Amino acid sequence: xxxxxxxxxxxxxxxxxxxxxxxxxxxxxxxxxxxxxxxxxxxxxxxxxxxxxxxxxxxxxxxxxxxxxxxxxxxxxxxxxxxxxxxxxxxxxxxxxxxxxxxxxxxxxxxxxxxxxxxxxxxxxxxxxxxxxxxxxxxxxxxxxxxxxxxxxxxxxxxxxxxxxxxxxxxxxxxxxxxxxxxxxxxxxxxxxxxxxxxxxxxxxxx
Numbered sequence: 683x684x685x686x687x688x689x690x691x692x693x694x695x696x697x698x699x700x701x702x703x704x705x706x707x708x709x710x711x712x713x714x715x716x717x718x719x720x721x722x723x724x725x726x727x728x729x730x731x732x733x734x735x736x737x738x739x740x741x742x743x744x745x746x747x748x749x750x751x752x753x754x755x756x757x758x759x760x761x762x763x764x765x766x767x768x769x770x771x772x773x774x775x776x777x778x779x780x781x782x783x784x785x786x787x788x789x790x791x792x793x794x795x796x797x798x799x800x801x802x803x804x805x806x807x808x809x810x811x812x813x814x815x816x817x818x819x820x821x822x823x824x825x826x827x828x829x830x831x832x833x834x835x836x837x838x839x840x841x842x843x844x845x846x847x848x849x850x851x852x853x854x855x856x857x858x859x860x861x862x863x864x865x866x867x868x869x870x871x872x873x874x875x876x877x878x879x880x881x882x883x884x885x886x887x888x889x
Contacts, residue, residue: 694721694722701717711768737771742768794810796860804843807844835854
């Protein structure tokens, strides 16, 4: 790459950094068409270069598409409609990630997401509140749901139906979450069995 071209891309990376880190909308990040307009049609390459700078900081550029299913090879039109933002790298652990969130609040979020997934991507708010009422105090279930909505994990339509929003699609490994909850449920069921049944189950698994 020539020095002139390096200078052009360096300028574009700086511009992309400003756009991604400066909150201009209610939701964090920038729409693809905004990056396209400001950086040109090669904005995906600019974001790849930016990510090389972010990796040592345990940060990455996340992409959330309009559709829940992420395309394997997104077209420029699909990228224009997507949202891009900077987030912690997958697997990174940071104490401030849980700032302001109690463990039971996070557990409620995990259960809510799993419940909506089990209902094929949407569920009536009243059903979700009923389910949460079995896990936490009744006065808290509505407050928690409003918080999940406000933070972009859920969205609600005019009919009171809840759906998974952009932040769940960006931050939550839905398959890993379901596997974890199923494993925890299995352990709970095993612990509730009489000792004789537990011994039989272990013997069957060891065969």
